[in-house]
Amino acid sequence: xxxxxxxxxxxxxxxxxxxxxxxxxxxxxxxxxxxxxxxxxxxxxxxxxxxxxxxxxxxxxxxxxxxxxxxxxxxxxxxxxxxxxxxxxxxxxxxxxxxxxxxxxxxxxxxxxxxxxxxxxxxxxxxxxxxxxxxxxxxxxxxxxxxxxxxxxxxxxxxxxxxxxxxxxxxxxxxxxxxxxxxxxxxxxxxxxxxxxxxxxxxxxxxxxxxxxxxx
Ligand code: GRF
Numbered sequence: 001x002x003x004x005x006x007x008x009x010x011x012x013x014x015x016x017x018x019x020x021x022x023x024x025x026x027x028x029x030x031x032x033x034x035x036x037x038x039x040x041x042x043x044x045x046x047x048x049x050x051x052x053x054x055x056x057x058x059x060x061x062x063x064x065x066x067x068x069x070x071x072x073x074x075x076x077x078x079x080x081x082x083x084x085x086x087x088x089x090x091x092x093x094x095x096x097x098x099x100x101x102x103x104x105x106x107x108x109x110x111x112x113x114x115x116x117x118x119x120x121x122x123x124x125x126x127x128x129x130x131x132x133x134x135x136x137x138x139x140x141x142x143x144x145x146x147x148x149x150x151x152x153x154x155x156x157x158x159x160x161x162x163x164x165x166x167x168x169x170x171x172x173x174x175x176x177x178x179x180x181x182x183x184x185x186x187x188x189x190x191x192x193x194x195x196x197x198x199x200x201x202x203x204x205x206x207x208x209x210x211x212x213x214x215x216x
Contacts, residue, residue, distance in 0.1 A: 011195050012042035014090035016081070016098040021053020023096040023117055026184035027191065028060060035188055039195055043088040045081060047100055063088065069100055078106040085110075092194065094187070095149065104151050112201060114149035115194065117187050119179045121145060121161055126154035131176035140166050142175065144183045146190035148201070157206045159190040 015024045024044060030036045044057035047069035057064040065084060069077045082105075085093060095116040107114065120130035122145040125137070134142040143163035148156035162182040166175060193199060198209045 010038050010040045011091045012040055012089050013191070014042055014085040014088065014093045015044045015057075015096050016093060017044065017046050017051055017053040017096045018048045018099040019051050019053060019097050021051065021056050021096065022180060023183055023187050024053050024094075025056055027094065027096070027187055028062070030188040030191075036191055036195070039191065042090045043084065045084060047077070047081075047098070053097070074101065075103045075105055078103040082106050082109045092191070093149075094191065096187070101153065102149060107149060107151055112148055115159070115187075115190060116147055116149050116154070116156075117183050117190075118145045118147065118154050119176065119183060121163060122147065122154055122158060131179055132172040135166065135170065135172040135175050142166060142179065144179055144186050146186050148206070157201045157204050159193055159206050160186060162186045 013027070015027065017024050027036070028041060031039055031041065041062050043063040043065065044054060045065050045067055046054035047067060048054075049066045049068055054064055054066055067077065067080055067084065086109075091113065093110050093114040095114065098116075102114070118126070118130060120126070120134050121141070121143045124139070125133040127133075131142070141163050143161055145158055145161045147154070147158045150156035162185065164178055164182060170178075193208075200207055200209060
């Protein structure tokens with residue numbers, strides 16, 4: 001599976017979302033404005049029919065699909081999602097507020113080709129409501145993490161993190177808003193890093209290569 005782009009053959013993203021879709025829209029805007037050359041969105045898939053993000057994808061004229069997951073066995077739903085991504089020639093899967101755990105089979109189908117964004121500095125505060133968890137814990141610094149997806153929740157090798165201070169004036173909502181602004185920058189940066197191909201993953205460590213990139 002190709003990950004680096006060339007003029008003839010862009011890297012094709014598959015976006016999975018369940019809700020608002022602001023990270024998806026930030027990625028789409030980065031592509032539109034030329035911040036992610038050689039990258040295109042192949043398809044946006046929601047597991048929730050009412051997700052505003054999927055309506056936004058349709059409005060932008062991007063290929064989009066709803067595959068409702070509720071009530072379905074994880075492995076069966078994931079097999080359908082993987083098949084649709086493959087049918088659209090997806091190289092890199094970006095989870096953008098996809099509120100569903102992935103089956104090991106799905107992860108194995110896209111090895112080191114699935115990214116997730118999490119609204120905390122992992123490994124602190126994995127799981128739901130991470131911003132509120134961090135605020136209630138009383139941390140003075142928090143932020144967001146873009147990481148590869150492995151079989152464990154919010155766990156794979158970290159590509160990059162962006163941090164912000166927690167202000168005296170913050171509440172959980174204002175903090176989440178300021179983290180979200182960082183997420184929108186971080187996701188584009190992480191996609192650019194991965195698409196460059198100039199890295200290797202050593203154990204848990206995402207490491208930029210020295211010297212010229214070795215292309216697959
Ligand atoms: C973001 O906070 C992201 O970090 C988390 O889910 C939220 C999705 O927001 N995984 P949006 O749908 O991209 O606006």
